[in-house]
Every structure is written in structure tokens, then in C-alpha cells.
Amino acid sequence: MPLLEVNDLTTYFHTRDGVVRAVEGVSFSLERGETLGIVGESGSGKSVTCYSLMRLIPEPPGRIERGTAMFEGHDLLQMSQKELRKVRGNGIGMIFQDPMTSLNPYLRISTQLIEALQTHRDIDKKAALHKAIEALEEVGIPGASKRVFSYPHEFSGGMRQRVMIAMALITEPALLIADEPTTALDVTVQAQIMDIIKQRQNDLGTAVILVTHDLGVVAGSCDKVLVMYGGREMESGSVEQIFYRPRHPYTRSLQKTIPSLQTKGQELYTIPGLPPDVSKPIHGCAFFPRCPYPKTDKAEGASPELEEIEPGHCWSACGFCDSSTPIESVLAKAGEVAEDGVPASAGEPA
Amino acid sequence: MTDLPGSAAPGIAEEELVEGSSLWKDAWARLKKNKVAVGSLVVFTFICLFCVLGPFLSPYDSNAQNLFAGAEGPSADHWFGTDTLGRDLMVRVMVGGRISLMVGLVATVVALAIGVIYGATAGYIGGKVDASMMRFVDLLYALPFTIFVILLMVAFGRSMWLMFVAIGCVEWLSMARIVRSGVLGLKKQEFVEAAVSLGYSHSRIILRHLIPNVLGPVIVIATLTVPAVMLLEAFLSFLGLGVQPPNASWGVLINEGQANMEIYPWLLLFPAGFFAVTLFCLNFIGDGLRDALDPKSAKD
Numbered sequence: 034m035p036l037l038e039v040n041d042l043t044t045y046f047h048t049r050d051g052v053v054r055a056v057e058g059v060s061f062s063l064e065r066g067e068t069l070g071i072v073g074e075s076g077s078g079k080s081v082t083c084y085s086l087m088r089l090i091p092e093p094p095g096r097i098e099r100g101t102a103m104f105e106g107h108d109l110l111q112m113s114q115k116e117l118r119k120v121r122g123n124g125i126g127m128i129f130q131d132p133m134t135s136l137n138p139y140l141r142i143s144t145q146l147i148e149a150l151q152t153h154r155d156i157d158k159k160a161a162l163h164k165a166i167e168a169l170e171e172v173g174i175p176g177a178s179k180r181v182f183s184y185p186h187e188f189s190g191g192m193r194q195r196v197m198i199a200m201a202l203i204t205e206p207a208l209l210i211a212d213e214p215t216t217a218l219d220v221t222v223q224a225q226i227m228d229i230i231k232q233r234q235n236d237l238g239t240a241v242i243l244v245t246h247d248l249g250v251v252a253g254s255c256d257k258v259l260v261m262y263g264g265r266e267m268e269s270g271s272v273e274q275i276f277y278r279p280r281h282p283y284t285r286s287l288q289k290t291i292p293s294l295q296t297k298g299q300e301l302y303t304i305p306g307l308p309p310d311v312s313k314p315i316h317g318c319a320f321f322p323r324c325p326y327p328k329t330d331k332a333e334g335a336s337p338e339l340e341e342i343e344p345g346h347c348w349s350a351c352g353f354c355d356s357s358t359p360i361e362s363v364l365a366k367a368g369e370v371a372e373d374g375v376p377a378s379a380g381e382p383a
Numbered sequence: 384m385t386d387l388p389g390s391a392a393p394g395i396a397e398e399e400l401v402e403g404s405s406l407w408k409d410a411w412a413r414l415k416k417n418k419v420a421v422g423s424l425v426v427f428t429f430i431c432l433f434c435v436l437g438p439f440l441s442p443y444d445s446n447a448q449n450l451f452a453g454a455e456g457p458s459a460d461h462w463f464g465t466d467t468l469g470r471d472l473m474v475r476v477m478v479g480g481r482i483s484l485m486v487g488l489v490a491t492v493v494a495l496a497i498g499v500i501y502g503a504t505a506g507y508i509g510g511k512v513d514a515s516m517m518r519f520v521d522l523l524y525a526l527p528f529t530i531f532v533i534l535l536m537v538a539f540g541r542s543m544w545l546m547f548v549a550i551g552c553v554e555w556l557s558m559a560r561i562v563r564s565g566v567l568g569l570k571k572q573e574f575v576e577a578a579v580s581l582g583y584s585h586s587r588i589i590l591r592h593l594i595p596n597v598l599g600p601v602i603v604i605a606t607l608t609v610p611a612v613m614l615l616e617a618f619l620s621f622l623g624l625g626v627q628p629p630n631a632s633w634g635v636l637i638n639e640g641q642a643n644m645e646i647y648p649w650l651l652l653f654p655a656g657f658f659a660v661t662l663f664c665l666n667f668i669g670d671g672l673r674d675a676l677d678p679k680s681a682k683d
Contacts, residue, residue, distance in 0.1 A: 087580055093510065122581035135573035139406060139595040148591075149581050184405055200581070 034106070035062040036207055036240050037086075042100035042110075044078075044085045047093060053312045055081040057264045058100070060339075063257070065207065068234065068241040070255035070272075072248060072287070076308050078264035079244045083210045085110075086242075087127055088117055105207065123153040126201030126239075130213040132193035136185035136200075142169075143181045146200055153204045168199040171236070172229050191222035195229060202233055209234070210242045215250070227254055248291050252276055257345075260284050263309040263319030266339065270346035280348040283320045285360040302364075318351035325363050326354035410599075413675040420671025423664035430661055434480030441474045463653045466639065476654050479631035483658070486547065486616040486632070487609040493551035494612075495605055498558025503589050503597070505559070506566030517563065520556050528553055528615075536624055546625050550615050554608055561604055565597035599676035606669035610662040617658065633658040 040060045046053040056078040063069050071079045084090050085097055086109055102109040105124060112120065121127075129135040137145060146165035150156060156164070162181070169177035172195040185193060194214060201209060211230060215223035231254055234241055243255060251258055251272070258275040260268045260283065268281040279285045289302045306323035309315055318324070318337055340350035414420055463472035505516040532549045539545055569575060570593065578588045613633070619625035620634030628635060633654050640651030 089576055089579060118582040118584060120582070121579065122583075125580075127577070127580040129573045129577060131573055135577045137574045137578070137592050137596070139598075140591075141405075148583070152582055186406070197577070200577075 036065045036067075036105065037242075038062040038101075038103045039086070040101045040103075042082065042085060042102060043098040044081050044090060044095060045098050046095045048312070051312050054314070055095075055264050055311060056085060059259075059261070059264075059266050061257070061259050061266075061269060063208070063240050063242065065240055066234070066238045067257065068243060068255045069257045069259060070251035071242065071244045071259045071261060072246060072251055073261035073267075074246065074308050076311070077261045078311075079246075079261055080212050081264075082261070083127070083212050083242060083244055087121060087125060087210065088112070119153075122149060122201075122206070123204050124206050125208045125210060126204070126206040127210045127212065128194070128197045128201050128214050131217045132190050132197055133217065135197055136193055138185055141182055141184055142188075142196055146181070146196075146203055149200050150203050164203065165199075168203045169196065171233065172196070172199045173225075174199075190218055191225065194218060194222075194226050198226070198229060198233065202237065202239065205237050206239065208240045208242070210244075212244045213246070214243075215245070215247070223250075230254075248287065260287065263315055264311050265315075265319050265336075266347075266349060267320065268346075268348040270343075274343065274346040278343075278346070280342055280346070281320075281351075282324045282326050282354060282360070284348075286323075286325065289360055289364070318349065318354075321351070321354070324354050325360065326358075327363070328354050410672075410675040414671055417671040417674065419667050420675075423667035423671070426660065427664040427668065430480065430657065430664070431484060434477045434484060437477035438474055438481075441471065441477070463649065466647075466650055472636075472650065472653055475631045475636060476633075476657055479633045479636045479654060480657060480661075482543075482626055482630065482632040483613050483616060483634065484661075486543075486550070487613040490547050490550040490554060490612040490616075491605055491608045493547065494554035494558050494608060495601070497551070498555035499562050499594060499597075499601060501555070502559035502562030503566050503594055506563040507570055507585070507589050507593060509567070509570075513563070517560075520559055523552070524556055532619060532624060541624065541627055543626055543630070546616065546619060550612050553615075554612060558601065558604060558608070561600055562594075562597050565600060566593050569593055569596050600673075603669055603673040603676060606665055606672055610665040610669075613658070613662065 039062065042056055042059045043054075044056040046055055059078070059082055061069060071082060073079050081090065081095075086102055086104075088097075088109065090097065097110050100110060104120065107116070107120075109117075109120065136142070140148075143162060143165055146168060147158060147161040150161045150164055151158075154161075166178050166181050169181055174180055174192060174195055180188075185196070188196065198214075209230070214230065215226050218226060227250060230241065230243075233239065243250070245251060255272055257271055258269065259266060260275065260281065262283050267283045268275065268279065275284060276288070279288060286304045290304065292301050304323055305325075309319050309322070316336070337349045337351040339347045341347050463476060466472055466475065501516065501520075505513045531553075532546075535545055535549050566589075575588060575592060578592050583592075616625055616632060617634030617637060620632050621638045623638075626632040626635050628639075636654035637651060637658065640647075640654060644651050
């Protein structure tokens with residue numbers, strides 16, 4: 034049985050301006066010790082997916098409409114507040130985007146770490162403090178036995194994120210949710226933080242859900258990848274499958290946006306257009322309006338079904354465009370079209 | 384003797400890693416630089432000591448009448464003079480000060496306790512609960528205070544404790560509003576989300592994580608509430624609704640003093656002087672605290 038099995042997770046926000054379909058039918062599973070990367074543009078529902086799992090969605094206006102999320106045999110989405118409190122911080126730890134605001138500015142680091150531990154473990158203060166110092170040492174804070182009595186504002190951003198990692202992992206949870214843990218940090222520190230997460234994961238056998246929009250981070254540290262767009266799952270699979278055999282036009286376009294070190298003087302590729310407005314219902318493929326692939330005759334229809342093309346590798350099999358060719362050739366063709374003014378042939382129908 | 388590499392270096396590094404300084408300590412350091420606030424604090428402490436300890440050192444009883452020494456001006460025997468019934472004014476100012484300060488303190492503590500918990504709960508829960516809780520506050524705000532107190536007095540008879548309740552009932556309202564708005568802003572911060580994600584209970588999050596963070600403005604309001612409450616007490620006593628003779632408060636003494644203002648001016652000057660100085664001090668301390676706790680607002 035997988036550690037976490039999410040099925041058809043759907044979260045809407047019922048706002049005054051209408052229903053925002055932030056997450057629509059997302060499914061994935063995670064084994065113990067595995068790392069899942071969730072990637073996508075801003076507003077594609079990555080964070081809401083994580084917050085839904087932790088039940089941190091503000092309700093109202095948010096509501097988890099349907100789906101299940103079985104964690105160690107219990108459905109997170111059906112739990113009472115009391116049961117949830119036992120899972121939060123104990124079974125699942127979470128670290129947030131901005132380490133500058135995720136620690137309480139008025140409490141010492143020691144107080145906050147001890148509190149996290151004593152909430153879930155029957156442990157006396159002295160032993161808890163000892164454990165707190167150990168936890169800080171493990172995330173590489175020098176002079177931990179003295180720094181533990183400091184206040185958050187006496188730490189730098191990278192140090193605070195380390196403290197957050199120590200705090201989230203002090204109870205040795207089976208799952209760590211990291212919601213863009215390196216976005217607010219500078220690049221050199223980002224690598225250190227990713228190393229620490231990886232190292233702690235190896236030490237404790239923790240499974241990790243890593244939300245990011247940095248594909249480099251995903252390639253470097255994940256086992257599985259979930260590509261999201263417009264609140265939906267576009268493609269999922271192992272890192273090799275997603276990076277070497279991407280199937281969905283969105284995954285391919287996303288990869289195309291990674292700047293490479295080899296080419297110089299060339300304009301960086303960006304996906305044209307804007308992410309979809311999820312407050313309006315999306316018919317068919319969410320990526321359709323921005324898709325660079327030649328369109329097929331099938332213009333309207335139901336949302337595409339997930340199709341498994343090889344074991345563990347799924348994609349949202351849209352029939353709206355012909356995505357049988359690699360993206361480079363499509364983009365090259367599109368360039369020619371712009372010059373000639375003659376539409377390129379649609380190629381073989383899928 | 385072999386030299387261990389790097390054995391000397393750690394000493395310096397460890398020296399620097401001293402115990403952290405909290406935001407409270409920083410605020411205290413800033414407050415100490417504010418000369419007016421520190422001066423006010425010293426004067427206020429002196430007045431408090433004078434009122435609390437003074438009666439034990441004075442040979443006179445605050446209610447002992449001496450009709451042969453009625454309405455004497457300040458002298459070596461009676462430093463502040465005596466009132467029309469021959470009671471030593473200095474002792475009466477001290478005892479009156481005790482009551483006035485106590486009213487200020489008790490009513491503020493009551494207002495603080497109710498207001499902070501009420502406001503924090505409303506802000507934390509939010510939504511409809513918050514809306515209905517705050518409408519209730521608005522409702523109480525709309526009650527005219529003087530009429531409210533007079534009604535209370537008529538219904539339950541005059542008593543000092545009733546006055547505390549009446550004042551406390553009014554003063555917690557603004558406290559609740561301030562705390563609520565602070566909590567509304569704070570609960571969206573990630574450290575509150577982090578606290579939820581660590582499985583803390585709601586009451587724990589409110590008491591340990593939210594309230595300490597709004598305490599800055601709350602302390603400022605509290606120090607400014609004390610003089611406001613004392614003024615209310617003086618006002619009620621002046622109207623004859625508050626502290627009843629022979630008990631004295633500064634309000635009662637000022638009331639008695641103003642009746643004889645033209646013939647025996649010291650009866651008004653001493654209690655009024657003490658009252659005014661105390662109010663000044665508390666307001667300066669409040670202002671100083673506001674600047675110290677919120678350094679951004681200090682530099683206009």
C-alpha cells in the first residue's frame with residue numbers, strides 16, 4: 034500500500050465572482066521515502082493541492098469538493114479536526130515558501146522547536162531541548178546549542194528555512210510537504226536547502242512532496258513528477274519518463290523554457306499567452322489556447338481522459354491537437370509559417 | 384606539546400553566540416532613550432509609592448476629623464493643609480490616589496482580559512462568527528455611557544465595584560477592535576499556517592502565537608486606557624455616582640475642592656495637581672511605548 038494515495042482531488046473556491054476551480058481531479062500516489070515533484074506555472078493549483086492535503090484551505094470560501102487522500106490507511110479529507118491535529122506535524126510535516134514569515138517572531142527558536150515536539154510526544158522539557166539542539170545540528174546550524182536560544186530575526190533567510198525544516202522534521206513524520214521551499218532564497222542557498230532536505234530524507238526515510246516551478250530542482254531531486262496546469266493534471270510519471278519522453282504539449286513547452294548553458298545569444302523561449310482563468314469552466318484541454326501544436330478537426334468536447342502510455346506514465350490525452358512530433362519541429366514550422374504566411378500542413382492525424 | 388590546529392579559534396566564535404535578544408528587549412532599549420518617557424516613568428513610580436506607602440508613614444488617619452483644625456492652610460504639621468472637617472489633606476490625597484490608581488488598574492486589566500480574548504477569538508474564527516461578534520461590540524458602543532452608568536446605579540445601588548464593572552464594560556470595546564484587526568492581519572501570515580500544520584490546537588494558536596504578536600499595540604492602548612479610566616472615575620465621582628464619601632478618590636477630592644475653591648484653594652490644587660501629573664505621565668509613557676514598540680511609526 035502506498036504511503037499516500039490521492040484520488041480525484043478537487044478543490045474549489047466559492048468567491049463572490051464565481052467558482053474558482055483551483056484543483057480539478059488530481060490523482061497521484063507516493064511510496065515511503067519517495068520524492069514527488071509537482072511542477073507548473075503560477076496559479077496552476079500546485080500549492081492548493083498541498084494545502085488541501087493538509088486541510089489548510091480556508092473554508093469558506095474554499096471547499097474540497099470530492100476525492101480521497103489515503104494517508105497510512107486513513108482519508109485525510111474526511112478526518113475530524115481532532116484526528117487532523119494528530120496527523121499534522123506528526124505524520125505530515127510542512128515547510129513554506131517564505132522563511133522570513135514562517136517562524137513566530139516573538140518566541141525563541143528553542144521554544145518553537147520544543148513546542149512542536151511536546152505537542153506530539155510525551156517528552157520532558159530537558160529531553161525536548163536536547164532533541165531540538167540535535168535537530169538544529171542535523172540541518173547544519175553552527176553552534177546549535179547556543180543559537181537555539183536565539184530569536185528568528187537573528188537568523189538569515191537560509192538559516193530560518195533550515196530551522197523550519199528542523200521543526201517540520203523534529204517528530205520524524207512519514208511525509209514532508211515542501212511548498213516552494215527555495216523560492217524566496219538566493220540561488221546558492223537554494224542548493225544548500227535542497228541538499229539538506231535530501232539528506233534528511235535519506236536519514237529518516239521521509240517521503241517528500243516538493244512543489245516548485247524550477248524544473249532543474251525536479252530533475253535533480255525527484256523520483257516522480259506531476260505536471261499541473263489550470264488546476265489539472267497534464268502529465269505524470271517518473272523523472273526519466275517526463276524529461277526524456279514527455280508526451281503532453283505543455284510538458285514539452287515547459288521543458289523548452291529551461292535556459293540551456295550551451296546556446297548563447299538566442300532569445301529564451303516563453304510559452305505565449307497567459308495561464309487560463311480558472312474562475313471560468315474549462316471545456317476540453319486547459320492548454321488548448323496556448324498549444325503550439327497544429328489543431329485537429331475536433332474542436333469541442335469533454336475534458337481529455339488520462340491515458341497510460343507506459344507503466345506509471347500518464348498524460349492528459351487530448352485529441353485537440355496533433356502532438357505526435359517533437360516540439361522543436363513544430364516551433365520551427367511555426368516560424369516558417371509566420372514568414373510565408375501559408376499555414377503548414379497538419380501532418381498525420383493522430 | 385603539540386599544537387592542535389584550530390584550538391584557539393572556537394573561543395571567539397562562541398563568545399559571539401550569546402543568548403538572543405527578544406523584540407521586547409529591543410523595545411525596552413528604545414524606550415530607555417526616550418527621556419520624556421523615562422522621566423514620566425520615574426515620576427509615576429514615585430507617585431505610586433507615595434500613595435501606597437504614604438498612609439503608613441503619616442501620623443494622621445484619612446477619615447479622622449479634627450474640627451479644631453478645620454480648613455488650615457499648608458503648614459509644618461499638615462503639609463497639604465486640612466479640609467473643612469480638619470482631615471489631613473496629604474493622607475486623603477494618598478488614600479484617594481490609591482483608589483484612583485486601583486480603579487485605573489483594575490478596570491484596565493478587566494478591559495484587557497475581555498477585549499484581547501474576545502477580539503482575538505473573533506478575528507481568528509472570522510466569517511459570520513466574527514461579523515456577529517463585532518456587531519455586538521458596535522451595539523455596546525452605541526449605548527450612551529453616562530446613562531448606562533446611571534441606570535446601573537439605580538438598579539443595583541451605588542458601589543465602587545459596580546463602577547469598575549461599568550467602566551470595564553465600556554473600555555474593552557476598543558481593545559477588542561484593535562486586537563481583532565491585528566489578528567485578522569496576522570492569521571494570514573505563514574507562521575500561523577505553520578502552527579496549524581504542526582497540529583497545534585486553536586486555543587494554543589490564539590494564546591501563544593497570535594496574542595503575543597498583537598501585544599505591542601495592546602500595551603500602548605492599555606497605558607492610554609489607564610488615564611482614560613481614571614478620568615472616567617473622577618468624572619463619575621464628581622457627579623456623585625462613583626466613590627462615596629467618606630471614602631476618597633482624586634475625583635471626590637477635586638469635587639470637594641472645587642466647592643471651596645475661592646476660600647481654600649489648596650483643597651483643589653493638591654488633588655488636581657497630583658491627578659494632572661499622573662495623567663500626563665501615563666500619556667507620555669503610552670506615547671513612548673508606542674514609539675518603542677513600533678519603531679517605524681516613530682519617525683514621521
